[in-house]
Amino acid sequence: MASDLEQLCSHVNEKIGNIKKTLSLRNFGQEPALKNILSKIGAEIIIVNELLNEFELEIQYQEQTNASLKELCESLEEDFKDVEHLKDNIPSHLPQVAATQNLINGSELNLQEPVKVEEPVPAKKPSKEQRIIKEKTIDEFNGVPAYMKSHLTYCQINDVIKEINKAVARKYKIMHQPKASMNSENRNLCHRFINEETKDTKGHYFIVEADIKEFTTLKANKRFHVILNILQHGWRLSEARGGGLTRCVIT
Incomplete structure (x- = not known):
């Protein structure tokens, strides 16, 4: 019981001490000599808060950029593997493009004229x-x-x-x-x-x-x-x- 009473007294005394400190600080704030200092401290706190916000935005941007670069790196690695696979598996015989031959009189090939290749009409x-x-x-x-x-x-x-x-x-x-x-x-x-x-x-x-x-x-x-x-x-x-x-x- 005595212990509980001591704790209660200690708690009340702590609250009283906090109230005294608050009243003391409020009185300091009313003094003309300290008002200017307090306003400067307030302004500095606002500036620091804005800097912290900018740092937070910059960190978010760097994280997003890092994630985008990782995705790009993974995509490039996949493309590189595809290119390596194509390089290692080039066919030994590639199909030749067949040119359309122009015939004269139904049978003779005109060697003087260049062969005309019909280009496909784009869709x-x-x-x-x-x-x-x-x-x-x-x-x-x-x-x-x-x-x-x-x-x-x-x-x-x-x-x-x-x-x-x-x-x-x-x-x-x-x-x-x-x-x-x-x-x-x-x-x-x-x-x-x-x-x-x-x-x-x-x-x-x-x-x-x-x-x-x-x-x-x-x-x-x-x-x-x-x-x-x-x-x-x-x-x-x-x-x-x-x-x-x-x-x-x-x-």
Whole structure:
């Protein structure tokens, strides 16, 4: 019992001591001579906190870069193994290209004229070829001016590119869908898509802010617009303005 009472007294005395220290510090803060020092200490604490935040972002960026380099290294090792395998297994006899011979009078070979080889006609590309934004490489990311990148990382920019590509794919899948098979929602969306087209977007795929909200989980905030500026700097996108809308055109 006596021991418990001593512990309780010690605890109460410790609390009283803490209160006295707090009151003493508060009194110090009211003194004009110390106010300036305390404000400087507060400012230094804020600066240190900002530096720690920058260090944390830099560490995250280095970790992501390291992971990307490891993936690249593994891919290069696989490619190297494939090349080694091809080099060690070159066929001893390669097939020869057969030239088409021109015959005169049905049987005689004209040795004066060079043999004409008919070149295969390349297959025509589909008129509505799907276009995507290529992801940034590390070299391209390092080439972006520091004032544009802010605290953004290589992976964050490529994540946004993937989401934009997703929005483009879903938008133009609806546009290429036969109107007879559209439901009312897709019909309304298609009507909006057509109304947003201009002469500047003719023949190009583009999206607007409404498409980002409709087809992705991205938020069209300040960070998103910074990334759009970076993509324009790398010739991935261009802007076409008009009618109160900003259209992000895939170049």
